Amino acid sequence: MTPEARVAAAIDILDAVLDGAVAEQTLTNWGRAHRFAGSGDRAAIRDHVFDALRRLRSSEWSGQGRTGRRVMLGLLRSRGEDPDGLFTGIGHAPAPLTDEERALPPPLGDAPEPVRLDVQDWVLPRLQASLGDATAPVLDALRDRAPVFLRVNAARTSREAAQSDLAREGIESRPHPLCGTALEVTGHARRVQASAAYRDGLVELQDAASQAAVAALLPYVTGATVLDYCAGGGGKALALAAGGAGRVLAHDVNSGRMSDLPARAERAGCRIDVVARPKGGMDAVLCDAPCSGSGAWRRQPEAKWRLTPHALEDLTRIQDTILDEASPLVRPGGYLAYATCSLLDEENGARIQAFLTRTTGWTEVARQVWTPLDGGDGFFIAVLRRAE
Numbered sequence: 503m504t505p506e507a508r509v510a511a512a513i514d515i516l517d518a519v520l521d522g523a524v525a526e527q528t529l530t531n532w533g534r535a536h537r538f539a540g541s542g543d544r545a546a547i548r549d550h551v552f553d554a555l556r557r558l559r560s561s562e563w564s565g566q567g568r569t570g571r572r573v574m575l576g577l578l579r580s581r582g583e584d585p586d587g588l589f590t591g592i593g594h595a596p597a598p599l600t601d602e603e604r605a606l607p608p609p610l611g612d613a614p615e616p617v618r619l620d621v622q623d624w625v626l627p628r629l630q631a632s633l634g635d636a637t638a639p640v641l642d643a644l645r646d647r648a649p650v651f652l653r654v655n656a657a658r659t660s661r662e663a664a665q666s667d668l669a670r671e672g673i674e675s676r677p678h679p680l681c682g683t684a685l686e687v688t689g690h691a692r693r694v695q696a697s698a699a700y701r702d703g704l705v706e707l708q709d710a711a712s713q714a715a716v717a718a719l720l721p722y723v724t725g726a727t728v729l730d731y732c733a734g735g736g737g738k739a740l741a742l743a744a745g746g747a748g749r750v751l752a753h754d755v756n757s758g759r760m761s762d763l764p765a766r767a768e769r770a771g772c773r774i775d776v777v778a779r780p781k782g783g784m785d786a787v788l789c790d791a792p793c794s795g796s797g798a799w800r801r802q803p804e805a806k807w808r809l810t811p812h813a814l815e816d817l818t819r820i821q822d823t824i825l826d827e828a829s830p831l832v833r834p835g836g837y838l839a840y841a842t843c844s845l846l847d848e849e850n851g852a853r854i855q856a857f858l859t860r861t862t863g864w865t866e867v868a869r870q871v872w873t874p875l876d877g878g879d880g881f882f883i884a885v886l887r888r889a890e
C-alpha cells in the first residue's frame with residue numbers, strides 16, 4: 503500500500519471509531535477484510551489511528567470537524583506536516599483538499615488549554631490537583647506513543663544476557679533506569695513476540711513503571727507468601743515470583759482474565775497458584791486495583807475520552823471495596839500493597855487516606871509515584887503494614 507492509501511484506510515477506521523466502534527477490534531476486522539495488506543501496512547495504519555486517538559481533541563480542533571478525514575487532516579496540520587502530499591486523490595489516496603479545507607485557520611491558534619493538552623475539560627483540574635506543575639508536561643507526554651518495555655526474568659537470566667539474546671534476533675534494546683529488570687526496546691519491537699527470548703520466558707512485555715512498582719514491594723515480600731488479589735493477566739504475579747517472593751497466589755474476581763496465567767508461568771519457569779477463594783493468613787496481599795488507567799492513556803487512548811465523572815466515582819467505590827475485602831486476608835505483621843496505573847490522587851493517596859481513616863491497626867510504610875515523565879506509565883503504589 504502507498505502511504506496515501508494507508509492514510510485513507512486510517513480515515514475509514516477512525517470514522518467507525520468516532521461512531522462508537524472499539525479501535526483495536528476495528529483494526530482487526532479491517533485486516534481480515536483486506537488480506538492484501540501486509541504486516542507493515544497494518545502496523546502503519548494502526549499507528550495513524552492511535553496517534554489520532556491520543557491527540558483527538560487537538561486534531562478535531564485543527565481539522566475543524568469530527569470525521570475521520572478531518573481528524574487525520576487536523577493531526578497532520580498540527581504536527582506541521584503538509585497534507586497535500588497525502589490527500590492527492592490518486593489511486594487509493596484520500597480526495598484532494600477542498601477549498602474550505604485549504605482555508606482552515608492556523609492549527610491550535612486560540613485553542614483552550616484542555617484542547618492543546620488533549621484532555622477532557624473536567625479531568626484537567628483534577629489532574630492539576632494531583633500533579634501540580636507537572637500536569638502540562640505529563641499530558642504532553644501522553645500525546646505520544648509509549649515505548650515498548652520488556653521485563654527481564656531475573657530468575658532465569660541477567661539483563662545483559664537478555665539484551666544480547668535479543669540483539670542476536672535483530673531486536674535492539676537498552677537498559678532503562680526505572681528498574682533493574684527493565685529493557686526499553688529501541689529497534690524492531692514487532693519481532694519481540696516471535697523471538698526465542700520471549701518464547702523461552704527470558705523476557706515478558708511489561709511497562710517499566712509497573713516493574714518498578716513490583717520492585718518497590720519486593721523488599722517486604724522476599725521469601726514470603728503473597729496473594730495477588732487482582733491478578734488479571736498476571737503481569738505483577740509473574741514479576742513477584744521472578745523477583746524472589748516465596749510463594750505467589752493469584753486471584754481475580756473475573757477468573758477468565760487469568761486464563762493465560764498458567765501458560766505464562768510455565769514459560770517463565772515459575773509457579774503461580776490460581777485460587778478462587780483466597781484464605782487469610784497471607785504474609786502480603788497486593789491489590790493492583792482497576793482504575794481510570796490515566797497513567798496508561800498513551801497505550802489506551804480511547805479510555806481518555808471515555809472516562810466520565812460518574813465512572814470515576816464508581817471506580818473509587820470499587821477500589822475501597824477491594825481494600826476492605828483484601829485487608830483481612832493479611833496476617834498480623836504482614837503487608838497490604840495498593841497499586842494503580844492512575845495519575846489521579848482520588849484513586850491513589852485519597853483511597854489510602856480513606857482506608858486508614860475507616861480501619862485501625864494499619865501503618866503506611868512506603869509510597870511511590872511515577873509519571874510518564876519518568877519514562878514509563880503513570881503508576882502509584884502504597885505499602886501498609888498490619889499491626890502485630
Ligand SMILES: C[S@@+](CC[C@H](N)C(=O)[O-])C[C@H]1O[C@@H](n2cnc3c(N)ncnc32)[C@H](O)[C@@H]1O
Pocket residue numbers: 731732733734735736737738739753754755756759790791792793820823824
Ligand atoms: C489493573 S487490573 C490488574 C492487572 C494485573 N495485576 C497485571 O499486572 O497484569 C485490575 C483487575 O482487578 C480485577 N478486579 C476488579 N474488581 C475486583 C474485585 N472486587 N476483586 C478482585 N479482583 C477484582 C479486574 O478483573 C482486573 O483484572
